[in-house]
Amino acid sequence: xxxxxxxxxxxxxxxxxxxxxxxxxxxxxxxxxxxxxxxxxxxxxxxxxxxxxxxxxxxxxxxxxxxxxxxxxxxxxxxxxxxxxxxxxxxxxxxxxxxxxxxxxxxxxxxxxxxxxxxxxxxxxxxxxxxxxxxxxxxxxxxxxxxxxxxxxxxxxxxxxxxxxxxxxxxxxxxxxx
Amino acid sequence: xxxxxxxxxxxxxxxxxxxxxxxxxxxxxxxxxxxxxxxxxxxxxxxxxxxxxxxxxxxxxxxxxxxxxxx
Numbered sequence: 312x313x314x315x316x317x318x319x320x321x322x323x324x325x326x327x328x329x330x331x332x333x334x335x336x337x338x339x340x341x342x343x344x345x346x347x348x349x350x351x352x353x354x355x356x357x358x359x360x361x362x363x364x365x366x367x368x369x370x371x372x373x374x375x376x377x378x379x380x381x382x383x384x385x386x387x388x389x390x391x392x393x394x395x396x397x398x399x400x401x402x403x404x405x406x407x408x409x410x411x412x413x414x415x416x417x418x419x420x421x422x423x424x425x426x427x428x429x430x431x432x433x434x435x436x437x438x439x440x441x442x443x444x445x446x447x448x449x450x451x452x453x454x455x456x457x458x459x460x461x462x463x464x465x466x467x468x469x470x471x472x473x474x475x476x477x478x479x480x481x482x483x484x485x486x487x488x489x
Numbered sequence: 490x491x492x493x494x495x496x497x498x499x500x501x502x503x504x505x506x507x508x509x510x511x512x513x514x515x516x517x518x519x520x521x522x523x524x525x526x527x528x529x530x531x532x533x534x535x536x537x538x539x540x541x542x543x544x545x546x547x548x549x550x551x552x553x554x555x556x557x558x559x560x
Contacts, residue, residue: 390543
């Protein structure tokens with residue numbers, strides 16, 4: 312199947328830092344994320360946009376993701392509360408363990424309740440927006456998930472709302488420590 | 490004597506701290522940035538009407554993979 316023709320009607324876009332143009336520092340650049348043809352990835356830090364996108368667009372062979380996890384302070388006392396949140400900029404073609412949905416990109420949430428019972432949600436969106444500048448970055452996965460953070464302040468926060476489709480909504484915050 | 494110069498564990502790559510020109514490669518075709526190595530986490534989630542709220546330890550990283558060889 313011709314990937315380009317199968318995806319050409321899909322409205323997928325990504326706002327990104329200019330991390331793939333190391334000589335220029337701007338706040339955002341827009342380009343489509345799922346395309347036919349080769350994609351290139353950046354493997355050398357340009358000095359800004361640490362948490363920005365590092366692939367220029369998504370085809371069937373690449374992925375980029377933003378991963379967060381949290382675990383309770385009281386595991387030793389039997390509280391097994393935990394959360395894992397992943398904002399994927401890729402498809403099952405580039406990352407084989409993702410569910411098969413080559414036209415959309417997923418956001419996965421999961422974890423454990425205090426008693427250890429596992430919970431998990433798996434959602435797809437047709438558009439992701441990531442903006443990054445020298446120290447700040449933020450991402451939106453459609454209307455269902457958002458994160459933002461700053462490497463200088465060490466403050467990060469995320470929110471998600473899947474109440475209608477999965478019965479899940481909430482927030483988490485990270486304050487960087489050492 | 491141990492002198493702690495920072496109260497925060499800094500972001501880092503697999504083989505060094507965040508500096509312009511540093512390699513982000515951790516494995517062939519795989520880039521990795523440990524943006525938040527250690528954090529205080531506050532979680533407040535509702536799952537099918539059940540609250541999951543706790544304080545704890547958090548972590549954040551960013552990974553990319555490509556089957557083309559990095560230049």
